[in-house]
Amino acid sequence: MTTAKEATLHQRILSDLEGKIVSGEWPPGHRLPFEVDLAAQHGCSRMTANKVLTQLARSGLIERRRKSGSFVAQPAAQAAVLEIHDIETEVRSLRLAYSFRLASRMVRNAGPADRIHLDLPESRPLLDLTCIHNAGDRPFCLEQRLINLSAVPEADGEDFSRVAPGAWLISRVPWSAAEHRISSVSAGADAAAALEIPRHTACLIIERRTWSSSGPVTFVRFTYPGDRHMLIARFTPGGEN
Amino acid sequence: MTTAKEATLHQRILSDLEGKIVSGEWPPGHRLPFEVDLAAQHGCSRMTANKVLTQLARSGLIERRRKSGSFVAQPAAQAAVLEIHDIETEVRSLRLAYSFRLASRMVRNAGPADRIHLDLPESRPLLDLTCIHNAGDRPFCLEQRLINLSAVPEADGEDFSRVAPGAWLISRVPWSAAEHRISSVSAGADAAAALEIPRHTACLIIERRTWSSSGPVTFVRFTYPGDRHMLIARFTPGGEN
DNA sequence: TGTGTCAACATGTATATACATAATGGACAA
DNA sequence: TTGTCCATTATGTATATACATGTTGACACA
Structure with a gap:
């Protein structure tokens, strides 16, 4: 109830990860936590974490590789x-x-x-x-x-x-x-x-x-x-x- | 097994709906089938239909209203x-x-x-x-x-x-x-x-x-x-x- | 006839679960 | 040492389920 920002779990996790990437705290190439770890950290199920990561991948911020994990992508082209x-x-x-x-x-x-x-x-x-x-x-x-x-x-x-x-x-x-x-x-x-x-x-x-x-x-x-x-x-x- | 296009159920439903919208068969304003009907038509669960519709909404092709259903959107601005x-x-x-x-x-x-x-x-x-x-x-x-x-x-x-x-x-x-x-x-x-x-x-x-x-x-x-x-x-x- | 209430309905979000798939890395054999 | 095979692992996709939320419309009541 701090500033009472109503947000779904989904978008809270999303903006959390986006923040870490955009701020440079996680530079390109950095491996982000596995789905299960993310789920544990945020107290949600893997499905929710998966959907967030899928969305980040679709928007181009991260790149996903099976078995290896998800990585912050290199901003290749400035797509505006x-x-x-x-x-x-x-x-x-x-x-x-x-x-x-x-x-x-x-x-x-x-x-x-x-x-x-x-x-x-x-x-x-x-x-x-x-x-x-x-x-x-x-x-x-x-x-x-x-x-x-x-x-x-x-x-x-x-x-x-x-x-x-x-x-x-x-x-x-x-x-x-x-x-x-x-x-x-x-x-x-x-x-x-x-x-x-x-x-x-x-x-x-x-x-x-x-x-x-x-x-x-x-x-x-x-x-x-x-x-x-x-x-x-x-x-x-x-x-x- | 016509031309054997391997595709997930998700993207098959997606391109089916996209096709109907882009071809003009479903003009702007047309109400598309409810999630449960879509699910039945394609023989999948409502979650899958929901994810497809959510994606269509995110990309701007459709507009969703509770209780009313999902509608083909008006192409407002040509966003390229x-x-x-x-x-x-x-x-x-x-x-x-x-x-x-x-x-x-x-x-x-x-x-x-x-x-x-x-x-x-x-x-x-x-x-x-x-x-x-x-x-x-x-x-x-x-x-x-x-x-x-x-x-x-x-x-x-x-x-x-x-x-x-x-x-x-x-x-x-x-x-x-x-x-x-x-x-x-x-x-x-x-x-x-x-x-x-x-x-x-x-x-x-x-x-x-x-x-x-x-x-x-x-x-x-x-x-x-x-x-x-x-x-x-x-x-x-x-x-x- | 007008209005308020509520049940039904469609979507929104989240969970637990299951199996598929691809890649890694190590075991094991040549 | 080298090459092959396979178990492990993380993601990909899909299902069934549950409850929340916002709307509509029907129905009861004034």
């Missing part, structure tokens, strides 16, 4: 979680008015050049969109998107003049896999015009390729004026605590 | 995992020779300007480093780093002419928390000179702030010539499968 919200959320979190304008919309067949973006057989129908997201009265981001109409045929019936393609797609094809590529380029003539910035301004590029279980769904390129935007990724040892 | 390796690994994975040169090294006291980077009381000793990482015979990345000597006093005794500060720190302060900020700028005079690129070339900036349990440890800014570098982040529903 990058939260990519949709643009409207992003703009509103800056306390700015959001608006969106469709600049072009065309249906065409996939050509050889599109294989770079969407890995799709040629002459499949494709929806090619360009739109501009505004924050306040200034352009915030340029979106260039290809949608695979074989995977999402309903997209053909949507004109995207009112609803942004990103938000529309997430409601149609939830839980798809994605790959993001982040890079930096000087604004070309088209991007400069669309974003109302001087040519050769540094821009942050985020490209996203999305697959569902039925194949490639969409490819998007977001172009942000570099000095106005920033991506944030965090890493906390042990994951979401 | 960004793997940030150290520079040497990155260069070698491009099959290029790696080398590293320390350009400047000074110990000084923290001033007001440093609060922006490392949240540290003034007049604390700081190690200020600048170095250049080469891939083959061309500059690959400019590293500007501050190390909090109160947190890592041993850094004062290291001259960093042979070992890169990133690699050195990770062995000293494993499992620290970090925040990354990714943006894009035009190369200034100093960056252009260090990286041997024209001024105003678009550059990708990755800034990393690192804390251990004993406070701020280090701040780094990596400047990459934009056209030569790309960050990749992936998202797979259900996590590491």
Whole structure:
């Protein structure tokens, strides 16, 4: 009843072990107590200790070897979680008015050049969109998107003049896999015009390729004026605590 | 014995449920079978079903409510995992020779300007480093780093002419928390000179702030010539499968 | 009709138990 | 000395069981 922190046995053991690892008290390579010993120390059953260790292993903090025991892992890659919200959320979190304008919309067949973006057989129908997201009265981001109409045929019936393609797609094809590529380029003539910035301004590029279980769904390129935007990724040892 | 995929009961149930969710067969909001029903369907105990559902909930695919059941979650933010390796690994994975040169090294006291980077009381000793990482015979990345000597006093005794500060720190302060900020700028005079690129070339900036349990440890800014570098982040529903 | 109470229900957490599996290290034989 | 085999050991997975906890909805009562 000290400060009365209500916590389950599971998470008490978890944070105890995490603390020892994160503080450096147990450096990488250190062998932690065996399951039975942990159970004894905390007055619980082996199953409980096992579940805690399994969770630590899943989050990458420890490495488990049969017969040998569990060891504090070497932090190999700094794996950080990058939260990519949709643009409207992003703009509103800056306390700015959001608006969106469709600049072009065309249906065409996939050509050889599109294989770079969407890995799709040629002459499949494709929806090619360009739109501009505004924050306040200034352009915030340029979106260039290809949608695979074989995977999402309903997209053909949507004109995207009112609803942004990103938000529309997430409601149609939830839980798809994605790959993001982040890079930096000087604004070309088209991007400069669309974003109302001087040519050769540094821009942050985020490209996203999305697959569902039925194949490639969409490819998007977001172009942000570099000095106005920033991506944030965090890493906390042990994951979401 | 179709294709004889050896899998535990646990992961068979897991991938079964994941499949139903990812394919869209169970859309967001759909209530999945109760634990007891799942157990019956798969011929296992409720504990096993419970563990599977718990894992799905932890990875964000489902949401659980007592008495009501478990529901497919709405994919809120596209959370992707960004793997940030150290520079040497990155260069070698491009099959290029790696080398590293320390350009400047000074110990000084923290001033007001440093609060922006490392949240540290003034007049604390700081190690200020600048170095250049080469891939083959061309500059690959400019590293500007501050190390909090109160947190890592041993850094004062290291001259960093042979070992890169990133690699050195990770062995000293494993499992620290970090925040990354990714943006894009035009190369200034100093960056252009260090990286041997024209001024105003678009550059990708990755800034990393690192804390251990004993406070701020280090701040780094990596400047990459934009056209030569790309960050990749992936998202797979259900996590590491 | 409105409201309070309570039983039923689904999940949350923990235990004891059982057997499988993989790796270590030592016994033992060549 | 060297190589093979096997018991030991720690983890991996699964079961049956128990009780706690938060919700819902039905039912009784005002």
